[in-house]
Amino acid sequence: MNMNKKTKIYILVLIWAAILLQLFINSSIDREKKMVEQVMSEDISNLSEGTVKAYAYFGDEDLKDASRESMAKKLAGELGISSGYKIVNKYDEKAKSDITTLTKYGEQADTAIKIITLHTSDKYNQEAIEDYVMVEINLKGSNGTAAYTYKKKLAEIYDKLGMNPNTNIYLLSQEKGRLIDEEIDAYVDRFLEETNATEIDRAEFDNVVCIYGYSRDIDEFVYQNNKRVNVNIAFSYDSKEDITYIHRAIPFVDKSF
Numbered sequence: 001m002n003m004n005k006k007t008k009i010y011i012l013v014l015i016w017a018a019i020l021l022q023l024f025i026n027s028s029i030d031r032e033k034k035m036v037e038q039v040m041s042e043d044i045s046n047l048s049e050g051t052v053k054a055y056a057y058f059g060d061e062d063l064k065d066a067s068r069e070s071m072a073k074k075l076a077g078e079l080g081i082s083s084g085y086k087i088v089n090k091y092d093e094k095a096k097s098d099i100t101t102l103t104k105y106g107e108q109a110d111t112a113i114k115i116i117t118l119h120t121s122d123k124y125n126q127e128a129i130e131d132y133v134m135v136e137i138n139l140k141g142s143n144g145t146a147a148y149t150y151k152k153k154l155a156e157i158y159d160k161l162g163m164n165p166n167t168n169i170y171l172l173s174q175e176k177g178r179l180i181d182e183e184i185d186a187y188v189d190r191f192l193e194e195t196n197a198t199e200i201d202r203a204e205f206d207n208v209v210c211i212y213g214y215s216r217d218i219d220e221f222v223y224q225n226n227k228r229v230n231v232n233i234a235f236s237y238d239s240k241e242d243i244t245y246i247h248r249a250i251p252f253v254d255k256s257f
Contacts, residue, residue, distance in 0.1 A: 044173050044248075050144020051170040053254070054154040055134040056163040058115075062129050065089045068100035068115035075113050075135065076102055078157045096120065110138045133163065144171055166220065170249040178237050179244045184209055188233060191248065197231045200224065208257050210234040220251050 063071075069087055076085060085104040092099055095118070102113040114134040122128040135157075137150050147169050158165040179187075188211050192199060197213035201224055204210070212229040214221065221230040230251035237244050247253045 044145075044171060046173045046175065047142050047144045048172045048174055048245075049141065050139040050147035050172075051136065051168075051255070052139070052147050052150045052154065053134070053136045053168045053170075054151070054158060054165040055132055056158055056165040058131040058133050058161075058163060060129045061117075061131060063098070063115065063117045063131055065098070065100060068098070068117065069102075071115050071133070072100055072102040072113045075133070075157065076104065076111075078160075079111065079135075079137075079153070081111060108140060108143045110140075112136045133158070133161070133165075147171060168249065168251065168254055170247065170253060170255060172255075173246045173248075175244045175246065177242055177244065178239075179235060184235055187235070187246065191231070191233045195231045195250070200227050200229050207237040207239070208234060210253070210257075212252070218250060222251050224252070 061067075068089070072087065076082070081104050085102050087100065087102050089098070089100050091097070097119065098117040100115045102111075104111045112135070114132075114136075116132040116134065118130040118132065120128050120130055135154055137154075139146055139150070151167055151169055154167065155165065188199070191197075192211075192213050195213065195215045196217050197215035199211055200214050201212040202210065211233050212224050212227075213231040213233075214228050215231055218230045221228045223229070232247075232249045232252045234247040234253055234257065235244055236247070236257040245257075247255065247257070
């Protein structure tokens with residue numbers, strides 16, 4: 001049965017709408033990639049470290065030590081770690097969790113892989129199991145410029161395992177002396193401009209200034225005081241060393257100041 005002209009036009013419109021939507025999605029992803037890669041890996045002087053962290057829900061099996069160890073070794077292999085690592089199994093009474101941790105220390109980076117089996121309760125107060133996979137890579141000194149590269153690598157590894165991880169990138173740099181308000185404002189303005197973000201909240205205490213922002217160009221976000229935030233810059237001053245530490249993160253700083 002032949003389609004009439006109106007039907008053909010309608011189908012063509014749907015096809016073109018789908019194509020344009022996909023182009024928009026690809027463009028948004030590419031824009032976020034380029035922006036985050038530039039902001040979090042380039043043009044940062046006096047870099048002390050860069051940390052990439054990824055975690056995801058894996059399943060609801062009561063995994064035993066051997067299974068968690070096997071999974072940790074597989075993840076290590078994906079990261080190019082085949083020897084020189086240490087594996088520790090322990091039960092965290094406070095967190096009600098069985099945790100297998102694989103650690104590898106190196107000159108350029110330290111890596112920690114944790115497979116966590118959490119013993120919890122469901123909404124009916126029945127015993128329940130939740131398994132999580134967490135990987136943290138701490139890049140030392142100027143190696144921190146590779147933070148975004150490792151974020152992409154971890155995303156690929158998690159995808160192979162059928163998981164969609166939450167990720168966090170953190171960079172630590174430093175400046176000699178205590179920054180004055182105008183210098184801090186200049187850092188903040190540049191960071192928010194480069195991430196196309198709006199300042200959402202600001203906190204100041206002791207020798208710390210912390211600014212939270214939100215960018216529509218970055219998909220991931222967390223809530224701070226019931227508001228969405230996904231870019232974070234903070235400044236902490238060490239009077240003994242006379243150094244101002246500058247903390248940058250997407251979506252948030254998860255290190256202590």
